[in-house]
Amino acid sequence: MISYPRWKIVLVAVVLVLGFFLALPNLFGEENALQLARDRAAVSDTDRTAVLQILKDKRVTPTGAFLDQGRLTLRFASKQDQLKARDMIAEARPDQFTIALSQASRVPEWMRSLGLSPLKLGLDLRGGVYLVYQVDVQGAVKQEIDRHEQDFRASLRNARVPYQDVQVDYAQDRVRVLFRDADSFDKGKAAILSDNRNLNLTDVTVGGAPALQLVLTPQQIQQREDYAVQQNIVILRNRLNSPELAVSEPQVARQGVDRIAIQLPGLQNSAEVKKILGKTATLEFRMVDETNNPLEAASTGHVPLGSKLYYTRDKQPVLLKRDVVVTGDQLTDATFQPNTQDGAAVSVSLDSRGAAKMLKNTQENLGHLMAVVFIDRSREKNAQGVEVDHTTEEVINRATIRGVFSNSFQITGVNPIEGRELALLLRAGGLAAPLYSVEERAIGPTLGQDNINKGVNAMVFGMLAAFTFMAIYYKLFGLLADFVLAANVVLLTALLSLVGAALTLPGIAAVVLTVGMAVDANILIYERIREELRNGVSPRAAITAGFDRAFSAIADSNVTALIAGLVLWLFGSGPVRGFAVVLVLGIATSMFTSLMGSRALVQVIYGGRRKVDHLSI
Amino acid sequence: MEFFHKATHFPFMHTRKIWYGLSAVLIVSSITLVAVHGLNLGVDFTGGVVVETNFPQAPNIEKLRTALAKADVKEAQVQAFGSSRDILVRLPPDPNVKGEQIGAHILEIFATVDSGVKLQQTAVVGPQVGQELFVKGAMALTATLVLILIYVLLRFTPKLALGAIFAVLHDPICVIGFFALSQMTFDLTAISAILAVIGYSLNDTVIVFDRIRERARTARKLSVLQVIDESINQTLSRTLMTKLVTLLVVVALLIFGGETLHGFSAALVIGILAGTYSSIYISSALALDLGLHTDDLLERKLMKPEEVDGMP
Numbered sequence: 043m044i045s046y047p048r049w050k051i052v053l054v055a056v057v058l059v060l061g062f063f064l065a066l067p068n069l070f071g072e073e074n075a076l077q078l079a080r081d082r083a084a085v086s087d088t089d090r091t092a093v094l095q096i097l098k099d100k101r102v103t104p105t106g107a108f109l110d111q112g113r114l115t116l117r118f119a120s121k122q123d124q125l126k127a128r129d130m131i132a133e134a135r136p137d138q139f140t141i142a143l144s145q146a147s148r149v150p151e152w153m154r155s156l157g158l159s160p161l162k163l164g165l166d167l168r169g170g171v172y173l174v175y176q177v178d179v180q181g182a183v184k185q186e187i188d189r190h191e192q193d194f195r196a197s198l199r200n201a202r203v204p205y206q207d208v209q210v211d212y213a214q215d216r217v218r219v220l221f222r223d224a225d226s227f228d229k230g231k232a233a234i235l236s237d238n239r240n241l242n243l244t245d246v247t248v249g250g251a252p253a254l255q256l257v258l259t260p261q262q263i264q265q266r267e268d269y270a271v272q273q274n275i276v277i278l279r280n281r282l283n284s285p286e287l288a289v290s291e292p293q294v295a296r297q298g299v300d301r302i303a304i305q306l307p308g309l310q311n312s313a314e315v316k317k318i319l320g321k322t323a324t325l326e327f328r329m330v331d332e333t334n335n336p337l338e339a340a341s342t343g344h345v346p347l348g349s350k351l352y353y354t355r356d357k358q359p360v361l362l363k364r365d366v367v368v369t370g371d372q373l374t375d376a377t378f379q380p381n382t383q384d385g386a387a388v389s390v391s392l393d394s395r396g397a398a399k400m401l402k403n404t405q406e407n408l409g410h411l412m413a414v415v416f417i418d419r420s421r422e423k424n425a426q427g428v429e430v431d432h433t434t435e436e437v438i439n440r441a442t443i444r445g446v447f448s449n450s451f452q453i454t455g456v457n458p459i460e461g462r463e464l465a466l467l468l469r470a471g472g473l474a475a476p477l478y479s480v481e482e483r484a485i486g487p488t489l490g491q492d493n494i495n496k497g498v499n500a501m502v503f504g505m506l507a508a509f510t511f512m513a514i515y516y517k518l519f520g521l522l523a524d525f526v527l528a529a530n531v532v533l534l535t536a537l538l539s540l541v542g543a544a545l546t547l548p549g550i551a552a553v554v555l556t557v558g559m560a561v562d563a564n565i566l567i568y569e570r571i572r573e574e575l576r577n578g579v580s581p582r583a584a585i586t587a588g589f590d591r592a593f594s595a596i597a598d599s600n601v602t603a604l605i606a607g608l609v610l611w612l613f614g615s616g617p618v619r620g621f622a623v624v625l626v627l628g629i630a631t632s633m634f635t636s637l638m639g640s641r642a643l644v645q646v647i648y649g650g651r652r653k654v655d656h657l658s659i
Numbered sequence: 660m661e662f663f664h665k666a667t668h669f670p671f672m673h674t675r676k677i678w679y680g681l682s683a684v685l686i687v688s689s690i691t692l693v694a695v696h697g698l699n700l701g702v703d704f705t706g707g708v709v710v711e712t713n714f715p716q717a718p719n720i721e722k723l724r725t726a727l728a729k730a731d732v733k734e735a736q737v738q739a740f741g742s743s744r745d746i747l748v749r750l751p752p753d754p755n756v757k758g759e760q761i762g763a764h765i766l767e768i769f770a771t772v773d774s775g776v777k778l779q780q781t782a783v784v785g786p787q788v789g790q791e792l793f794v795k796g797a798m799a800l801t802a803t804l805v806l807i808l809i810y811v812l813l814r815f816t817p818k819l820a821l822g823a824i825f826a827v828l829h830d831p832i833c834v835i836g837f838f839a840l841s842q843m844t845f846d847l848t849a850i851s852a853i854l855a856v857i858g859y860s861l862n863d864t865v866i867v868f869d870r871i872r873e874r875a876r877t878a879r880k881l882s883v884l885q886v887i888d889e890s891i892n893q894t895l896s897r898t899l900m901t902k903l904v905t906l907l908v909v910v911a912l913l914i915f916g917g918e919t920l921h922g923f924s925a926a927l928v929i930g931i932l933a934g935t936y937s938s939i940y941i942s943s944a945l946a947l948d949l950g951l952h953t954d955d956l957l958e959r960k961l962m963k964p965e966e967v968d969g970m971p
Contacts, residue, residue, distance in 0.1 A: 555927070598814065606857050
């Protein structure tokens, strides 16, 4: 008898069964589905029941309905049902859900509840859009400096302290407040500190006069940059999840220091999404300067102190007070109302801080005019290739304050076409720093399916050739190897489904390559066994020696491939990373199957026999 | 079935000068090709725009070019890829071009030639990203090489390690030379293939070296040259069989994998061929010429002083 520990055989059996089970969800295929998401909230179980009831009333039965990561997926047997259901839900619950058309796996409920899911397909197999945005982190730091400048001015103005100037130096990350004399300096410093306690201010002398200086520390700058990227990720997610853009399973992730990568599987036309994603629109509420003549200010270029010149959409000049009543970041909700008595409007809710300010302002300024300024920052390259920050500031609405209000009100006078977009942008929040697109890839759905077919074909024919060769060349042992290779592919699929790594076309190539490498390990063992037999060793001893001696060679030769795979994993992105993931996991599974799996199999076949005269190799 | 039923006795080491010459020719011509022809860098590395379209019938490429020129799309390269119905348009990087617009725009222009045209894929890569990806790719290559060198140095004696290192450099150079010769698009997938080749081609060398070490320990009477020749012959069937099977699957990739994987699979085929050749003919031969001695191969040198004294 050939000895081999029983527990190893049991382990192999357990792993194989487990692997088969984990890989099972991939056999069910996909069908048409709807994905329901809710703006800034998860879809709940009650929503599910309600939606199912709506569909039941209209006699459309989904073949499956499940909640996953805050989204409700409904599967349908036919495309017609899918479309019908979409219209019904949109009609019965207008503006409640984002409804995206997608594909979902037919995996039964009990499997899903066990956490079993099929392989995720990469964009090159599924079709979709891949976007990489560069976050303008320097712009974010500039904004921070600007904010300090405005705060300082406001503090000094409120405390009625005279000052010469507030100077900003972006290159030095510095804000300086220049005073005329020591007295105003002391008062000014006290005023600024009482408003912003945590500032690290230094006293300096500029041109013989006292000044107060704030320099951002490298840590503060980094924090600000990090914040800008993180915040932008949150906001992009919010925007992608809004009902106005029906996108299924968007993925937003940080890439490197200042980039954000977005995957939008199944999306065909990226134009609309891109338009919304890159927008940095926000609103400001300001009081109108009613004492000065805006036409005069516009023609002479001389703007009265404490006011700022704006233009309306139809290019009419307007003078607004410098003090902002409420800014866009104090907004908590915004919804588009297409038909109010005053035409299209956006209803707005404010947070408590904004509400308090608005309350105070409306009490003090009853009967006066308040304006809404729409601000859109974008960054574009001009003809010389130099990046230019482009800020559009438009007064979209001026209205007399007719009553006292605080946390919710309506902005009328919005353009009905843009109202929807404006509501979305306001609700999702303003970007913490401008974004610009640096990479964009769009893969059509037919190409995705085409890629799957090609990958599968290559895999099937490649494996068939390898399997046939092995069976002919090594007879029974070759068949064993084939079995082990098939098990290897199953285990690899199981592992990939388990980690949730997306399968890409290079990933399929890696599966094929893994088969080649797993064959290598088996051949190494078999050739060794043959060699031992040729040297006149008994079959039993040849098996033991073959497996034992080949071990170090197999381990050694896989280490180098593993190194290459790991480096690729670290450096690569997108499809290349997909290749690396499969390669690394494939090396692991092929080591396991060829060293332990085939040994256990040989043991099962030859181990129990009293006498082994001949090996079919 | 068995191709190598009898143990083979090819005198690999005696002919090594010829193989050195062949390798030198391969390396020099690869480097010359890259220097003269250059690599046809993909949009991943150069930045720019690639739009892939599919026509119901093979279009007249000249007509497409004229249509683009008429619509004022400048510096466009138009070429068929894969099949004659698949047309690829490549544009140099332009900061003002937006992906979703250029794809639709080119489709519109092509629709004037054949209205059945479909948009398959667009990629817009900023010049900065392209440069970064190139640097990243180069870094990945260097990191892999350095790590493998460290591994080889730890695992084998310095002379064997040098032989292995040469083999590791030899194979990717041949692959890159092939890319320069064929002017196939050299992109990120090509780099991953080269990395896989580096990882995989060393595999044979390691196995031969493993055997050399084992033989040196068991057959102490043989000279180094004999040990190497025997080891290569003993592992020959294994080396050729595994490479044959791997080539089978990779050729399947080359035939069925489509245009996206074309460069990738071609790189693998060349890499596997070069790797097999270099591990049989070059790496151990180099170690031999570097003055490899049986003593180098014995992990513990159990030589006693008297024995040294007793030597002539």
